[in-house]
Amino acid sequence: MELRTHPLRQRLNDEVHTRPPIPLEAPALISYLAFVHDENGPAGERAHIGTLYERMGLPIEPSAEAAHLIIDGGNFKLKWEQHGEFSTYTFFIQPKQPALSGETALGAVPVDWVQGIPGQVIAATHIELLAAGSVDPEEMLASLPAKSDTNIVSLIAGQAAWVFTDFRIQQGFSRFTLIDESMGKLRTGRIIQRLLEIETYRVMALLAFPVAKSVSRLLNRAEAELAALIDRMVTAASPHDERTVLADLTRLAAEVEHSVASTNFRFGASAAYYRLVQQRIVELKETRVSGYPTIKGFMERRLAPALNTCAAISTRQEDLSARIARTSQLLRTRVDIELERQNQEVLAQMNRRAKLQLRLQETVEGLSVVVLTYYGSQLVQYLAKGTKELHHLNSDVITAISIPLIAGVVAWGTRQMRKKLAAEEGEGAH
Missing domain, CATH: 1.20.58 (Methane Monooxygenase Hydroxylase; Chain G, domain 1)
Structure with missing residues (x-):
């Protein structure tokens, strides 16, 4: 059957399989470096890893999407992981010297390549994984300095291994000694990975x-x-x-x-x-x-x-x-x-001004009635004088009679006009 697949399905499924622990068997030496990303970011790191591929004669170079790589360099193995704020480089080798000799995994890696890794070191650790019987844990306890809370010793993995550390940085690295009593390869790889994550995450938390x-x-x-x-x-x-x-x-x-x-x-x-x-x-x-x-x-x-x-x-x-x-x-x-x-207060003042303007307007309207009545009566008087031969009436009497009539008509007309304007203003407000 052909089913429509979500474009992220494979990527999300692969996410739970990324960064697997590398199975380890004692004796082994592990050197670990965590670098905070610089301005070039993961692209610069992939380019630098590409130079290691070239030096080792490896045919495949890291892709632009790679966030996890395991590189077999012959006499050493490198595990590279990209995280959000930092990237980690874990080197694994089989020791050539006796236990607790001070040998580290970085001794098998090109020094100039390690020094050229982009970014700034935020965590660096050496781990020496020892086989049971190669060293006596009790003798190691006896060789420790005076007991204090700076010397950490505990049984881990359900008492299947011993771990010794003091979380101090000496010559740029903290150190762990792990004695494998009965862990097995895969479990040892997981325990090593947990110790390295603790070392990195505790420093990142303290930022x-x-x-x-x-x-x-x-x-x-x-x-x-x-x-x-x-x-x-x-x-x-x-x-x-x-x-x-x-x-x-x-x-x-x-x-x-x-x-x-x-x-x-x-x-x-x-x-x-x-x-x-x-x-x-x-x-x-x-x-x-x-x-x-x-x-x-x-x-x-x-x-x-x-x-x-x-x-x-x-x-x-x-x-x-x-x-x-x-x-x-x-x-x-x-x-x-x-x-x-x-x-x-401003609105109240505006209201008072509006009332004053209304009173002033009413006063002006009253004066307008008087003025219009005066001019209207004059027109009536001229009309009466011009037609007195037709009606034989006194023009002054006619003018006097017309004055209250004209005043009433003008006052009524002014009032009707004011009502009409007020009604139109009320409709405009709604």
Whole structure:
């Protein structure tokens, strides 16, 4: 059957199969580098990986859509993964020297190629995977410095392996020693991948901490300024004072919103990375070794407070933004009410002027009636004088009689015209 397939079906299905762990068997050395993307982004990384293909004589080069590659370089294996903010390079080799000799997987990789990887290193780790019996965990415990919370030792994978680390950077790399008691190849690959993800995600999560410190200084100043503006709003004595306070509030709101917009992604990403760290720690299935902290305990003491600070600053920033918005709305309401009162006063003054104009108009209309009556009576008088031989009546009497008649007609006509104009104005208003 031929069925219409969604264009993203294959891509979405393949997504759950990407970035698989590489099965590992002890002994093995793993060197891991995570680079934050530079301005060239993944395109520059693929081009740089393409140069490695050329040097190794490999026939296939990475496609423009590749986000995950496994390269067999002969004496080493490279796993490259592209993530949203960073890309990772994991190198695997079989060691040539005895256990705990200090040999690393990067020793088998061209130095100039590693140094040319684009971006900035955000995490770098060496892991030495040892086989059971090649070294005694108890002897390693005895060789550790004085017990403190900087030496992390725990049993992982349901007590199938030992892990030793201190999460310190020495010569640019943190170090893990993993003793495989009974994990198996695939499970070992998954555990190695979890450790590397913990190392990367914890650093990526902490990128928000310097941002939180900077935002904290802004919030301290903005909160003090908001309190002062609220006091000014309460004591404002005139509309001008309220408008001045509103202008200052608008400026402060813009400043805080700019901070929210510029830090929201970093705080959100930090919280997401921290959740991944916690999830990966759970997947390690740690068992505590007496006298030494576990990875989970170390993260809870050292990482959690910093991330809680970031979360608190993010919440505090959002809360301040909401408080400024509420204060601005309240003050804007007061300003609007004052403007409405002023508008009502203006309308009242306009109403009084309209009434005065109406009275003046009525006065003018009265004068107009007098004037029209006068001129009309004059016309009647001229007409009476011109026709007195026909009716033998006194023109003055005729003029006197015509005056009230003319005045009445003119007054009635003026009133009818005013009514008609008022009716037309009322219809236009509706």
